[in-house]
Amino acid sequence: MRLRLVPEETNLDFFRPMRFWLAVSIIGVIGTLILLPVRGLNFGVDFLGGSLILAEFPETHEIGDYRTLLNGLDLGAVAVTEASGGHGGQVVLMRIGSNGEADQSQVVATVRGALDAAYPGVQYLQVDSVGGKVSGELVQTGVIAVALAVVAIMFYIWLRFEWQFAVGAAISLIHDAIVTVGIFSLLQFEFNLQIVAAILTIIGYSINDTVVVFDRVRENLRKYKTKPLKDVMNLALNETLSRTVLTSGTTLIALVALLLLGGPVTWGFAFAVIFGVLSGTYSSIWVASAIVLRLGVKRDWSKPGGGAAGTKFANVDA
Template structure:
C-alpha cells in the first residue's frame, strides 16, 4: 500500500484565490524593492571586502570586550557577532570582521598577522576556525559576477521555455522566477541576514527548483489543452495543478525536511544558505501555483496545444524535451 499525503483525486479551486495572490505578491515585491533601497543588504566579506576571523575562545567573554580590542587597532569598520555561547562548558565562538584592507596581498597578510598577534595576547588558548581576507577590487568583481550569474540564468530559462512551450508559458515562468528572486532579496534586506556568495548559490538553486516545479505544471497544462479543447482555461489550469499536487507536496515536503535539519543542526556557517533555500522552496512552490498559472490565464493560450504556430516557441513542439 502506497503512502498518500493527499487524496488521489483533488478538486481544489486554486485560481479562485488567484487575483488576491497576485495583488499580495505585487505588494510584497514593491515592499522588497523599498526595503532594498532603504535598508540595503548586509553584505558579507565576499562582497564588501575586509578580513573575517571566526575563533573559539576557551571561556565566555562580553562581546564589548572583543569590539574594544579590535577598535583599538584602527583597521576600519568593526563587527563582532557571537556564533555560540560558552554554556555547558563549551568554548565561546566569535565571528569578527574588520573593514576593507585594500588589494595589496602584503598589506592583507599584515592585517591578519596583526589581528592574530593581538588576539593571542588578549585571549590565551584562542583557536582559529576560519580566517578570510578579500580586497576591495575582488569584492566588487564578485558583486558583478553574482548579478551576472543570476541574470544569465533567468535569460537562459526564458529561451529554454520559449523553445519548449508557447511564448505565454515562457513569460509566465520567467515572471514567477523574477518574483522569487525579488522576494528573496527583500526578506534578506528585512532580516539583515548576511548576504554572501553562498546566498547567490542559493538563489540560483531556488531558480532551478522553482523552474522544475513550474515546468511540471506546464507540461500537464499542455497535455490537458489537447484533451479538453472546450474546457474553460481557469478550470483546465486548476485541473492540471490538482493532478500534479501530490508530486509537488512530496517533493517540497521531503526537501524541506532535509533543509530544516541542516538549518537547526548544520551550524552557523551554512545557516544563511539553508534559510535562503527554505524560503525559496516555499515561495517557489507558491509562485508555480499562483503567479505562473494566473499569468497563463491573463496572456491566453492556443487552445489546441498539439498544433504549433509560427508565432511561438511551439514550432519545436514535436521535438521531445
C-alpha cells in the first residue's frame, strides 16, 4: 500500500483566494523593501571584513569552547567552524569580524596569544585579514550571483515554454529571494555567504516545482483546447499536488533535522532554506501560476500563433 498524504484525486480551486495571497505577497515584498533601509541586515564576518585564522590543535575540543574563548576577548563578531580532523589533531577555522576600530594585526596577535595560553601546541596554518573593500565586493558578487541565476532561469523557461511562463517564473523567484532576505532583516539573524548560498538553493528548488506545474499546464492546454484557462491551470495544480506535498515534505524533514542537530554553523543556512522551501511552494501556485493566468497563454502549440487566451482578475472569484 502506497503512502498518500493527499487523496488520489483532488478538485481544489486554488485561484479562489488568489487576490488574498497576491496581496500577502505584495505586502511581503514591499515590507522588505521598506525594512531593509530602516533595519538593515545583520551582516556576518564575510561581509563586514575582519580576520581569518585556520589553526590545528593537538587535541579535539568542543567547537563551543573556542567560540566562548574568542567571544570573551570582545574583538567583534565571531564565527568558528571545524575544518577537518587534521593530522591527528583538530583543524578549526575562526573568523573574527571587524568592529571598525581595532587594527586587524593587533586582533590577530590578541587571538593568537589567547589560543597559545589556552591550548599549548596549537599550530597556525593560515592567517588572513579581510578588509572593507573585499567584504564590499562580496556583497556585490552575491547580488550579481542571484540576479544572474534569475535571468538565466527566465531565459530557459522562455525557450522551453512561452514568455508568459518566463515572466511568471522570474517574478516568483524574485519574490522568494526578497522575502527570504526580509525575514533575516526582520529577525536580525546573521546574514553571511551561507545565506547567499541558501538563496541560490531556494531559487533552484522553487523553479523545479514551478517547471513541473508549467509542464502539466502545457500538456492540459493541448488536451483541453476549449476549457477555460483557469480550469486548465487548476487541473494541473491538482494533478501535481501529491508530488508537491511529498517533495516538500521530505525536503523539510531533512532540513528540520539539520536545523535541530546541525549546530550553530549550519543553523542559518537550514533556517533560510526551510523558509525558502515554504515560500517557493507557495509562490509556484499563487505567484507564478497567477501571473500566467493573468497574462494568458496560447492554447495550441501546434500552430505558430497559437491564439493567446487571457483571463482577467475580474473574472476570478475573490
